[in-house]
Amino acid sequence: MKRNLIIGGALSALFVLAALISFVWTPYDHTALDIPNKLKVPHAEHLLGTDHFGRDILSMIMVGARTSIAVALVAVGIGMGLGIPLGLWAAARQGSWVDELIMRGNDLVFAFPSLVIAILITAIFGAGAVNAIIAIGIFNIPVFARITRGAALSLWQREFILAARVAGKSATRISVEHILPNVTNLLIVQGTIQFSLGILAEAGLSYVGLGAQPPTPSWGRMLADAQTLVSIAPHMALMPGFAIILTVLGLNLMGDGLRDYLDPRLRVART
Amino acid sequence: MLRYTLKRLISLIISLAVASVVIFFVIEVAPGDPASFMLGMNAQPETLAALRAELGLDVPKFQRYLAWVGGMLTGDFGTSYTYRTPVIEMVSGRLWVSLPLALYALALSTALAFPAGIYAASRRGQAGDIGVMGATQLGVAVPNFWFAMMLVLIFAINLRWFAAGGFVGWDKGFWAGMHALTLPAIALALPQAAILARVMRSSLLDVLGEDFMRTARAKGLTARQALWRHGLRNALIPVLTIIGLQFSFLLAGSIIIEQVFYLPGLGRLVFQSISARDLIVVESVVMLLVFSVITVNFLVDLAYAAVDPRLRSRA
Numbered sequence: 001m002k003r004n005l006i007i008g009g010a011l012s013a014l015f016v017l018a019a020l021i022s023f024v025w026t027p028y029d030h031t032a033l034d035i036p037n038k039l040k041v042p043h044a045e046h047l048l049g050t051d052h053f054g055r056d057i058l059s060m061i062m063v064g065a066r067t068s069i070a071v072a073l074v075a076v077g078i079g080m081g082l083g084i085p086l087g088l089w090a091a092a093r094q095g096s097w098v099d100e101l102i103m104r105g106n107d108l109v110f111a112f113p114s115l116v117i118a119i120l121i122t123a124i125f126g127a128g129a130v131n132a133i134i135a136i137g138i139f140n141i142p143v144f145a146r147i148t149r150g151a152a153l154s155l156w157q158r159e160f161i162l163a164a165r166v167a168g169k170s171a172t173r174i175s176v177e178h179i180l181p182n183v184t185n186l187l188i189v190q191g192t193i194q195f196s197l198g199i200l201a202e203a204g205l206s207y208v209g210l211g212a213q214p215p216t217p218s219w220g221r222m223l224a225d226a227q228t229l230v231s232i233a234p235h236m237a238l239m240p241g242f243a244i245i246l247t248v249l250g251l252n253l254m255g256d257g258l259r260d261y262l263d264p265r266l267r268v269a270r271t
Numbered sequence: 272m273l274r275y276t277l278k279r280l281i282s283l284i285i286s287l288a289v290a291s292v293v294i295f296f297v298i299e300v301a302p303g304d305p306a307s308f309m310l311g312m313n314a315q316p317e318t319l320a321a322l323r324a325e326l327g328l329d330v331p332k333f334q335r336y337l338a339w340v341g342g343m344l345t346g347d348f349g350t351s352y353t354y355r356t357p358v359i360e361m362v363s364g365r366l367w368v369s370l371p372l373a374l375y376a377l378a379l380s381t382a383l384a385f386p387a388g389i390y391a392a393s394r395r396g397q398a399g400d401i402g403v404m405g406a407t408q409l410g411v412a413v414p415n416f417w418f419a420m421m422l423v424l425i426f427a428i429n430l431r432w433f434a435a436g437g438f439v440g441w442d443k444g445f446w447a448g449m450h451a452l453t454l455p456a457i458a459l460a461l462p463q464a465a466i467l468a469r470v471m472r473s474s475l476l477d478v479l480g481e482d483f484m485r486t487a488r489a490k491g492l493t494a495r496q497a498l499w500r501h502g503l504r505n506a507l508i509p510v511l512t513i514i515g516l517q518f519s520f521l522l523a524g525s526i527i528i529e530q531v532f533y534l535p536g537l538g539r540l541v542f543q544s545i546s547a548r549d550l551i552v553v554e555s556v557v558m559l560l561v562f563s564v565i566t567v568n569f570l571v572d573l574a575y576a577a578v579d580p581r582l583r584s585r586a
Contacts, residue, residue, distance in 0.1 A: 104282070104285075104286070107286060108286055108289055108290060108293075111286065111290060111519070111561050111564045111565045111568070112290075112561055112564075113519050113520060113522070113523030113560070113564070114523070115523040115524075115526055115527065116523055116526075116557055116560055116561070119526075119541055119545065119553070119557065120294070120297055120298065120553075120557060122545060124297065124298065196412070200412075200414055203414050203417075204414060204415075204416060204527050207414075207416050207527065207530070208526075208527055208530050208542070209542075223414075223416070223417055223420065226420070227420060227531070230420055230423065230424050230428070231424065231428045234424060237417070237420050237421070237424070240417075241413075241414070241417040241420075241421075244412075244414050244417065245409070245412045245413055245414075245417075246412075248411070248412035249408060249409065249412040252408060252411060252412060253408065
């Protein structure tokens with residue numbers, strides 16, 4: 001199943017590359033209005049067509065990739081940065097009040113769907129890319145905490161951990177030096193999946209106006225603009241949609257591929 | 272079972288209490304006083320004070336919290352700042368759009384996912400399995416609001432089978448209402464169905480490797496009989512959990528889908544209330560959403576324990 005890893009990796013790399021290139025070059029200025037050329041279908045000069053202001057859709061998608069990737073990446077970072085230590089801590093103190101408190105806290109956050117968190121945050125601080133990051137990030141914390149704790153719990157039963165305890169290492173040192181390296185693979189795979197969910201969430205939030213605000217381009221807002229024009233200029237809705245689908249598909253395939261690649265036990269089980 | 276139920280019930284009540292505290296105080300620290308927002312910049316201090324008293328904003332926060340929670344327990348969700356109508360009336364009207372939509376989508380998603388997952392599992396590794404799994408990969412990657420726009424483009428604008436948006440209301444009859452909710456429900460259901468089909472498949476594959484499945488075959492059942500009589504029933508347990516979890520995604524997802532179809536549901540109510548700083552409405556709707564998620568998960572846990580006695584002792 002190395003095919004998944006290659007296809008997924010290539011698709012993901014394509015969009016990361018597009019985002020990076022957009023810092024130095026785009027086919028057109030993504031903010032340049034060109035009213036005479038508005039709503040043009042894809043053709044040689046504008047490969048993905050133009051929008052209702054005559055802006056080049058390819059350039060907007062390239063710059064929009066920056067927003068999507070940045071929001072999703074930082075949100076996963078928040079989730080990992082807080083979730084992993086919490087999960088390690090809960091596992092190290094299994095059954096204690098700390099464990100109970102962390103896990104109940106997780107359940108509580110899980111009861112707020114990420115969109116509801118976003119609505120709450122927007123109600124307080126207003127809409128914007130940073131608030132979208134916080135909303136998606138908060139939702140990621142229990143995901144990583146739970147997965148880290150689950151994997152760490154079974155590791156704590158192993159002999160090499162017992163050996164480390166006999167050697168006098170503290171629970172904190174064992175967690176960092178022995179548990180963490182052994183759950184890294186799992187976390188990388190989950191990180192890829194959360195990254196793709198983050199891109200979907202960012203698109204949804206900016207579609208309803210809770211994400212990045214103009215003039216920052218984002219795929220979700222491009223779709224919101226396209227909505228009223230979908231009957232006369234379907235390409236305005238199709239192109240950003242394809243960008244989202246291909247990126248998310250690529251990341252998911254890469255996650256699947258990585259899981260198979262990093263976990264030799266699965267490779268044996270498959271055959 | 273009684274002890275387990277009681278334990279879970281206590282944890283349910285604690286979760287709801289903590290959630291209500293979080294929601295209330297998070298929204299209360301929001302900058303922007305509703306009274307001054309309603310009266311505008313040039314309001315006289317006396318008028319402002321009078322309105323604040325009328326809205327009940329002049330009492331300490333803690334008392335307002337108790338009044339809010341106490342009111343909700345007795346079915347009084349307060350009065351909207353902007354519309355001056357009871358929140359419960361505004362919410363219950365919208366609920367009759369959002370809740371049927373979420374349930375409709377849940378039914379569609381289950382109806383799609385079960386056959387797809389069972390088919391894929393029974394043809395593991397063959398072309399049919401690979402085809403279904405490829406389709407689910409795509410289904411997971413499609414944003415539901417974009418899919419909704421495509422449905423509108425094809426089935427409403429080009430084929431004219433459905434209206435492009437709006438809701439006729441249930442007084443036009445059950446089928447007219449369902450007809451109006453069909454495209455939104457499909458849009459909501461597709462990504463969830465893709466996830467559910469994958470869970471169904473992997474859960475079934477796990478069960479198919481069990482010893483009792485070999486025994487079933489050994490006593491003379493065909494692969495198909497063993498699958499339907501023994502495999503499916505055991506594979507359903509994890510699938511039920513996911514269905515419970517998906518309910519919360521569907522409710523949240525309907526907030527976005529309502530925007531695509533201009534449906535007068537809870538989602539639109541929340542967005543209107545945020546821009547009008549009608550905080551009491553936002554608080555109540557968010558609390559209602561969280562309440563339904565926590566309650567559904569509680570019910571799923573109970574159903575789970577009723578089906579699988581091993582789980583009762585673990586709690």
